[in-house]
Amino acid sequence: MLTVEGLVAGYGGSVVLHGVGFSVQRGEVVALLGRNGAGKTTTLRAVVGLVHVHRGSVRFRDVELVGRPPFEVARRGIAYVPDDRRIFPDLTVEENLQLARYASGREGPWDLERVYGLFPALRELRHLRGTQLSGGQQKMLALGRALMSNPELLLLDEPVEGLAPLVVRQLEQTLREIRQAGVTILLADQNLRFCRRIADRGYVLDKGTVRLGGTLQAITSDEQTVRQYLAV
């Protein structure tokens, strides 16, 4: 579904990614692992078109995405949930959600009812402005907003960062439901235990390159890799 090859990308003059390559099959949950600064966020942003790509290719359902503006990537079915949530502060919870559906122009099973079904708390908060929510609530809203665009591929940056253990458990369940609904997921997180429970395969990033790819089990049982690239 998504094939990334030889991706060289960065901000301004500095290069952060030095030839990243990986792939995601339809229906999979794939994790990008690695420490802070390894290039996980930049990789996700490069897929969406928010980072300047110097070289390399990002193919999504056989269409080259490099060089296309972010709004076109979104309309093709890739939704991005940034680690800092980026809720629109001027809009209410419900407007945030509906705008995503309106903006993407994509029809599909995800609508307000279904997102509220997944996150009942958001229904209670629907008339509040984005800034009035707690950090955890904003995370839910950012995820719900992404689903409202009826994506085929969901990009999640640090989905469990800063969440309480109980909330992390809930999020795991939610992500399983989203996956069962037919949405493919690519996530970036350094929480190995969380990734092991949720992801099928993973790639270990370090200094802007992929060091290793494989099943989460294979990666986590490789003590050398864990110590060298993943241990905090």
Added chain:
Amino acid sequence: MEVFAYQGLIGLSSAMYLWLISAGLTIIFGVLGVLNFAHGSLFMLGAYLGYTLYGLVGVPFGLAVLGSMATVAVVGAGVERGLLRPLYGLDPSYQLLLTFGLVLFVDDLAKLIWGGVFRIPPIPEWLQGSVTLFSRPYPIYNLFLIAVGLSVGVGLWWLFDRTWWGRAVRATASDREMAAALGIRTPTVFSSVFMLGSALAALGGALSTPVRPVAPGIGAAMIVQAFIITVIGGLGNLRGAFAGSLLVGVLSSYGTLWFPEFELFFIFAIMAAVLLVRPQGLFAR
């Protein structure tokens, strides 16, 4: 007492020109982050086009105003797409230089096409005459201006608060990267906002033709006042621009009555007073 109320009403109608021009200025700044020096020139262009269509060609007044707005909106789109777009992401001083250059360019263009100062065409028949307010004759045209200004205010509120276009614009204004990642065509949002702002400036200009002379240089005079108003109200804030226009329009109307020699000083004094109390402007968050 009656003098006071009457002079306030006079100020209210001149506040409407200020409102129409600063509304566009503040919207464009709020969404695109561009401080458009040439916004006053769009007002002037709107005035010249309104004058030409209505006063010279003889098109009905309403149509002349609409024609002027549409033309200036297209000019605005051209400026945004052709000239400003390559400068996004560069230092803001480039935008200031470019838009300041446009002021000079449009002024000279106006001199070339329309020459110097014009006579003022008569007020359209259906807006002539006056009503008695506070024992004094108050021009119907001024009432018309107030009605248009308030309608534009309601219209803009509806547009930004109640339509999906408006919500997409607000989302783009607060976070253009995330807006784009959700599928909003941000370049189109930029162009349409610039067109809307330009059309509002042209509306103000075209409405001024039957009562104020249009000449090269009025653009610069208007932009100074519009800048002051948007700063008073809070840059990028529409309600602030409305309140600022009323404040400046009404107070400078009293100023011209009682201290005619200090008219311009008066406006700056208002700005200084507001900024001393609220440096971020009246309505900024």
